[in-house]
Amino acid sequence: MRILVVTHYFPPEAGAPQARLSALAAAWTADGDAVTVLTGMPSHPTGVLPPQYRGAVRRWERCDGYRVLRTWLYATPNEGIARKTLGHLSFMVTSVLLGCWGSGSADVVVVSSPTFFSIGAAWVLARLKRARLVVEIRDLWPAIFVELGVLTSRRLIRALERLELAAYTAADEVVVVSDGFRANLISRGVPPDKVHTIRNGVTLGDFDPGAAADPAVRARLGARPGDCLVLYVGTHGISQGLPAVADAAALLAGEPVHFAFVGEGADKGRLRARVARLGLGNVTLRDGVPHSGVPALLATADICLAPLRHVPLFSAFIPSKIFEYLAAGKAVVGGVNGETAQILREAGAAVVPPEDSYALARAIRALAADPARRLAMGRQGRAHIERCFDRVALAREYRKILEMAGSR
Numbered sequence: 001m002r003i004l005v006v007t008h009y010f011p012p013e014a015g016a017p018q019a020r021l022s023a024l025a026a027a028w029t030a031d032g033d034a035v036t037v038l039t040g041m042p043s044h045p046t047g048v049l050p051p052q053y054r055g056a057v058r059r060w061e062r063c064d065g066y067r068v069l070r071t072w073l074y075a076t077p078n079e080g081i082a083r084k085t086l087g088h089l090s091f092m093v094t095s096v097l098l099g100c101w102g103s104g105s106a107d108v109v110v111v112s113s114p115t116f117f118s119i120g121a122a123w124v125l126a127r128l129k130r131a132r133l134v135v136e137i138r139d140l141w142p143a144i145f146v147e148l149g150v151l152t153s154r155r156l157i158r159a160l161e162r163l164e165l166a167a168y169t170a171a172d173e174v175v176v177v178s179d180g181f182r183a184n185l186i187s188r189g190v191p192p193d194k195v196h197t198i199r200n201g202v203t204l205g206d207f208d209p210g211a212a213a214d215p216a217v218r219a220r221l222g223a224r225p226g227d228c229l230v231l232y233v234g235t236h237g238i239s240q241g242l243p244a245v246a247d248a249a250a251l252l253a254g255e256p257v258h259f260a261f262v263g264e265g266a267d268k269g270r271l272r273a274r275v276a277r278l279g280l281g282n283v284t285l286r287d288g289v290p291h292s293g294v295p296a297l298l299a300t301a302d303i304c305l306a307p308l309r310h311v312p313l314f315s316a317f318i319p320s321k322i323f324e325y326l327a328a329g330k331a332v333v334g335g336v337n338g339e340t341a342q343i344l345r346e347a348g349a350a351v352v353p354p355e356d357s358y359a360l361a362r363a364i365r366a367l368a369a370d371p372a373r374r375l376a377m378g379r380q381g382r383a384h385i386e387r388c389f390d391r392v393a394l395a396r397e398y399r400k401i402l403e404m405a406g407s408r
Helices: 018-030 083-095 117-129 143-147 154-171 178-187 216-222 242-251 266-279 291-300 312-316 322-327 338-346 359-370 373-386 389-402
Strands: 002-006 036-041 058-063 066-071 108-113 132-137 174-175 194-197 228-233 257-262 283-286 303-307 332-337 350-352
Touching: 002 018, 002 117, 018 036, 018 058, 018 066, 018 108, 018 178, 018 389, 066 083, 066 303, 083 117, 108 117, 117 132, 117 154, 117 291, 143 373, 174 178, 174 389, 178 194, 178 312, 178 332, 216 291, 228 242, 228 359, 242 257, 242 266, 242 303, 242 359, 257 359, 266 283, 291 322, 303 322, 312 338, 322 332, 322 338, 322 373, 332 338, 332 359, 332 373, 338 350, 350 359, 359 373, 373 389
Parallel strands: 002 036, 002 108, 036 066, 108 132, 132 174, 174 194, 228 257, 228 303, 257 283, 303 332, 332 350
Antiparallel strands: 058 066
């Protein structure tokens, strides 16, 4: 099968969509499909292009056997709605104008959203190539921005919701990353047999639960000998509620527990301000790392954190970082509810209410004092990931949906 993947985000950028889509492309290629990824020049989340991409209008690459075609876009940091929207719109245009003919023939076009505007480009590309269209939804957009208070104009919200439903109607199949997302779409009139859940997962070989911690890395993360290192790795956005984690760190000040936050995002400034205001000497903030560097970071951690804001819609969201934490054999504490809480409990992890700093501090204190429990939790979590969230197996389930798109 000839598969064209259209995505705004792709490695060498770090992040959940980048890891998911690159793993899917590699797995489909390994199974004999001809895969091309159509994406933009890498700039997320800083808005800064690496030197080798500056001035380029179109760039061909090859990775793990599949082709990558990059087109120019307006590079902007992951902050500010107006500039981000311009960046998204620029890729929507250039992916069609610069990518249509160069990307070759396709039997199916797979587009991953967000960004929402990429769906428009993929629809045009599918029509021009006479290919089937599979729309993958990783966030409920615009609903999540409405709940977070980012979007308030009722007229704009209604217009965006109409566009959203039009995209689902245009798709031959719709893939979502949680059962909660699937239920949401079905409740809004999308036919149940058109919506399929393929959760995120991990490439098991990327994470070694027996890997030894590097003392130098622990030191860079601020941990002293004898400290229990509590690690958060990922996006520092308005969805994660990281200031509440800083409040938990304040409750544990003076105890042998050190918190490290690694990543970038629109809310990192607010987290930094909270840490400074509280005068937290037990917190270290570090820049983001490439996805290839995440396993070494996780190997240094004693406890890993997966927080989300206390927002009703987040009960349907599943942070992809939990699968990497569990694959690395780490004790995990999730400040979550809904579907993520269910997965974590099934994996033997600890769960506390979202944005409850006191409950989070109690859970961390208990685990910090019990290395044997942390070890047992790590083993149980790794076993659960091996059974249920191997990306190669998930890619093959996804491949069946691509075949199904042409059979209706």
